[in-house]
Amino acid sequence: MTTVLKLGGSIITEKEGVEKIHEPRLGKAVGMLANADISRLVLVHGGGSFGHHHANKYDVSTTDGTHDPDAVLDIHEAMKRLNEVVVHRLNEAGVPAVPVHTLSTASRDAAGALTLGTTAVETLLAEGFVPVLHGDVIAHEGKGVTVVSGDEIVTALAQSLDADRVGLCSAVPGVLDAENNVIPEITSFESVAQALGESDATDVSGGMAGKVRELLTLGAPADIFGLDDLAAFLAGKSPGTRIDGRGN
Amino acid sequence: MTTVLKLGGSIITEKEGVEKIHEPRLGKAVGMLANADISRLVLVHGGGSFGHHHANKYDVSTTDGTHDPDAVLDIHEAMKRLNEVVVHRLNEAGVPAVPVHTLSTASRDAAGALTLGTTAVETLLAEGFVPVLHGDVIAHEGKGVTVVSGDEIVTALAQSLDADRVGLCSAVPGVLDAENNVIPEITSFESVAQALGESDATDVSGGMAGKVRELLTLGAPADIFGLDDLAAFLAGKSPGTRIDGRGN
Numbered sequence: 001m002t003t004v005l006k007l008g009g010s011i012i013t014e015k016e017g018v019e020k021i022h023e024p025r026l027g028k029a030v031g032m033l034a035n036a037d038i039s040r041l042v043l044v045h046g047g048g049s050f051g052h053h054h055a056n057k058y059d060v061s062t063t064d065g066t067h068d069p070d071a072v073l074d075i076h077e078a079m080k081r082l083n084e085v086v087v088h089r090l091n092e093a094g095v096p097a098v099p100v101h102t103l104s105t106a107s108r109d110a111a112g113a114l115t116l117g118t119t120a121v122e123t124l125l126a127e128g129f130v131p132v133l134h135g136d137v138i139a140h141e142g143k144g145v146t147v148v149s150g151d152e153i154v155t156a157l158a159q160s161l162d163a164d165r166v167g168l169c170s171a172v173p174g175v176l177d178a179e180n181n182v183i184p185e186i187t188s189f190e191s192v193a194q195a196l197g198e199s200d201a202t203d204v205s206g207g208m209a210g211k212v213r214e215l216l217t218l219g220a221p222a223d224i225f226g227l228d229d230l231a232a233f234l235a236g237k238s239p240g241t242r243i244d245g246r247g248n
Numbered sequence: 249m250t251t252v253l254k255l256g257g258s259i260i261t262e263k264e265g266v267e268k269i270h271e272p273r274l275g276k277a278v279g280m281l282a283n284a285d286i287s288r289l290v291l292v293h294g295g296g297s298f299g300h301h302h303a304n305k306y307d308v309s310t311t312d313g314t315h316d317p318d319a320v321l322d323i324h325e326a327m328k329r330l331n332e333v334v335v336h337r338l339n340e341a342g343v344p345a346v347p348v349h350t351l352s353t354a355s356r357d358a359a360g361a362l363t364l365g366t367t368a369v370e371t372l373l374a375e376g377f378v379p380v381l382h383g384d385v386i387a388h389e390g391k392g393v394t395v396v397s398g399d400e401i402v403t404a405l406a407q408s409l410d411a412d413r414v415g416l417c418s419a420v421p422g423v424l425d426a427e428n429n430v431i432p433e434i435t436s437f438e439s440v441a442q443a444l445g446e447s448d449a450t451d452v453s454g455g456m457a458g459k460v461r462e463l464l465t466l467g468a469p470a471d472i473f474g475l476d477d478l479a480a481f482l483a484g485k486s487p488g489t490r491i492d493g494r495g496n
Contacts, residue, residue: 067344067375067376067377069339069344069345069346069377070339072346072377073335073336073339073346076346076347077332080328084325087321088321091317091318091321096315096317097317098317098320098321098324098351099324099349099351099352100351100352101347101349101352102352103346103347103348103368104347104348104349104350104352104353104368105352105353105365105367105368106367106368107367107368107370107371107372108371115367116367117353117365117367117368119353119354119355119363119364119365120351120352120353120354120355120365120386120387122355123355123356123386123387123388123389124355124387126387126389127315127387127388127389127390127391127392127393128315128392129315129317129320129387129392138368138371139368139371139372139374139375139377140371140375141371141374141375142375143375144375144376144377145375
């Protein structure tokens, strides 16, 4: 049983300010992870106020690249600072977390398709460690480097590792319908396209509609939930919204 | 034309002390690299007083492993501190160096054989960056993590990238014969086995005999030379000892 879990940047950092950890929320997430009885867990965290600030400064996104090494170092080192805090907090709580830096093991081809090497992640998992990846900049054929989001890493990991469960712990309690109620289960995009809004439906980069579309293609169910539900997810339950396109 | 160049840990750090950069020698190496007209260059550096101190503390070597995450973090973070200094000095001198952390992209199987993922390195090279890898700890099937040496990384990179030239810049001016003279060229192990000493001939981990044996198996010539000869190597010459087993 392999689980890939993302901790959103909006959970573990403060939205306002530069490179500020949200201590209460990170502490809560770490506590739930330390109390969970779970093996073969891979964590991915977003950038929050560590990554986005620096990426904006250099106008770098998942599609807009740069060949400026200063941009690479500024963004990558900020993400490593956040990763180091997350990894150390987890270890202090007894979770054998070790860092895996995405820039070192991923790249995009000219079409933007992501290749994520997992030789390190797979062997670390087999040896009982909890690899912790993160949003980052990565080499992009023809564009220098571009941003890779935590969500993209989750999808690539889930596919490469043939994960059994995928969790996305973020600032929202699930996928919301037009009345802001959590949709408990999504098995096809058509069933929720209207609720997610037409304008959103064409956004494949970061919006909820794009995220739902991508998670529907996985060979495993994915749960989208808020921080309060992390313990339930780690206990094997399906809080928030379950996205499962395997029947299609 | 792809070049893989190792800067020995004994060159860029002070042997005595803990985590001390050898500023004059690092500055000299960086200056030569900044003045070189060379494309598709991958750098690898050893650990010197950054890596060995921490590895010794936890009794970790290329064959003796640990599952202690504190050991992983202590050794890996020390190597990242050294790598960050090297990468920044290079950038300050105009070399577009970017870090690639070996723990994130390599592992060993149960027999100790190294797999080094190069998707990031290859795309970074193609985009004009100079990837800088380093000796590190990596996941090792059945043993937790073990040390990977800069020399091992050089060999793996040279093979994966089908490198045209390999350079090892270290504290010695080349491979020395029994009279301490530099041997200009080695094309077979038999021709130098006696000069390298019988006891050394069985050492495959770090001794010069083991290094020569491994470099003879590459599909490219390898030059072993001292810091004073780095500029000559970067200019396309073959200072020190040339090791070329391609005729065998």
